[in-house]
Amino acid sequence: MSSFVLTDARVATMAGAGYGLIERACIVVEGGGIAHVGPDLPSGCAGLPQRDLQGRLVTPGLIDCHTHLVFGGNRAGEFEARLNGASYAEIARAGGGIVSTMRATRALGVDDLVAQALPRLDALIAEGVTTVEVKSGYGLSRDSELDMLRAARALGQARKVTVRTTYLGAHAVPPEYAGRADAYLDEVCLPTLEAAHAEGLVDAVDGFCEGIAFSPDQIARVFDRAQALGLAVKLHAEQLSHLGGAALAARYGALSADHLEYATDADARAMAQAGTVAVLLPGAFYTLRERQAPPVAAFRGHGVAMALATDCNPGSSPMTSLLLTMNMGCTLFGLTPAEALAGVTANAARALGLRDRGVIAPGLRADLVLIDWPEGESPAVRRTWVAGRAAYCAEGAG
């Protein structure tokens, strides 16, 4: 059913400020897109199949705009080591961290990578996610980086959601290049970017700008190559220290700068001017027991759009709940609930450079979530539609 009408919906359109709420609304879905949303049913739509939502809530499909969903192994041991006093950076320098996941990831082929990622993707989908970004960055060799991206593309085929791929070859320096980060970039990272792009595997390019990873100058080299290929960029910036990554991202007109715990007011101003979205990742902040929250007031003050994402990964954010992420955005970072919902809809779409979704408005894709919220009970995601097609249905959903 790709043309139908939802009647008596309580719609959080997310258009404009706040929720953009419309009570008792009709949503007309035609050919995978939204043809109409408003209190009345346009004449001419009366013949379409109708579903009476009896006042239930509809939001745009949720968008998880920063994940490392494809990986091998787990890092539960590191969690215990951190509880006993080791820091994330110390573990990374001792050959654990990203490099330990690299070993487990390199051991898997595409099929196993997909099989291990599917339950994580399904957990996101069951909470209303209709678009998810997936990064490479645990292969750190040509073959394994390509396999990660192929696995991400295969996930998009295996489920009815949109998967956007991001090349994160500049995530860490693999052991065979220890102390030779520039050689890794020249010999592996940049050529693999070209190969992945030629295979149609790359929607955007990311890097990790940090003392334990790559310097701003090194990231600039990756961004230069991305731009030469016509690819959008984004950056893990100012997560553990202030290195200038956010300003660099703004200089390159990046779609987003992500983490940003140590970003400054000047960074926020530069990001606002560049239209770079601040992607906040409270799951990593929580897991690493960080103390310094990102400068949300500065982002608000300068008008930087804020998104929220799970950062799902086995080390610093082993979580697959975008709803819990929204909750943490409010409790840990002080976002309002309306900012949290905008952070996983309208602003998350911007962080991925997707202009056709994130808001319920005529002309946009019919990516929708139906939420049951009986008086006095907890809300529950019942159904999602992706481009007007049923994508998820909870057991017993009406």
Ligand code: DI6
């Ligand atoms: N920051 C993160 O949150 C992820 N990558 C990064 O640069 C997770 C890295 C990890 O596996 O610990």
Ligand code: FE
């Ligand atoms: Fe990340």
